[in-house]
Amino acid sequence: MISTVRLQSEPFDAAAESARLTQGRADAGALVTFTGLCRGDEAGVPINALTLEHYPGMAEAEIERHVAEAKARWPLLGVTVIHRYGRITPGEPIVFVGTVSSHRDAAFAAAEFLMDYLKARAPFWKQVERRDGSTWVEAKSADDRAAARWHKRTAAE
């Protein structure tokens, strides 16, 4: 099982990352990828850019912990997580999650699990830059609920 976790300020090529995940594999039956993009508006108001602050050291460790948990829960053949920090303009990618498995169920579930956890637990903070100043994005309780349902699912198992 090959896993890649990368934090970087520069943009990434989602197509190249997807291709790398399955290159030379005959056992892969399913590849699920998610790319989060910088929207040109926040709550309907146009923005110039997003700036992502992160906690170096902890961000990598927290993502690695969740990749390890995903590996323990689903039969994965490969995982890639890339998260950017710094200033990001509308249309640019922010985050990439790719999961490879023999079958689609595991690939879908693991990708969704990783995204839900990145949203709620990975130490990143978005600041919105508008013409008239900057504000911090408020956490959505829906993101906490999305992450919490994976706990409930474990408890029910």
Place this chain on the structure above:
Amino acid sequence: MTLKVRYFAWVRERVGKAEEDVAVPADVKTVGDLVQWLSTRGEEYAHAFENPKVVRAALDKMHVQPEAALGSAKEIAFFPPMTGG
């Protein structure tokens, strides 16, 4: 005990610094105790921690709850709820 304290996002802006080394009094045993004690150090701290339920903490780069013991940790960080992804 000396602890490196780090602040992120609007907690950092309110405190006015990204990090500092703090000599923690012996009777400050938990993360919650530290928040209370820091709040007494000045207006900027009181402002940052005015709603302690909102501010999250990580001890040696692991998420913790306010009741967690500081123990022999080297670093603590305070930050708002995360908005990555």
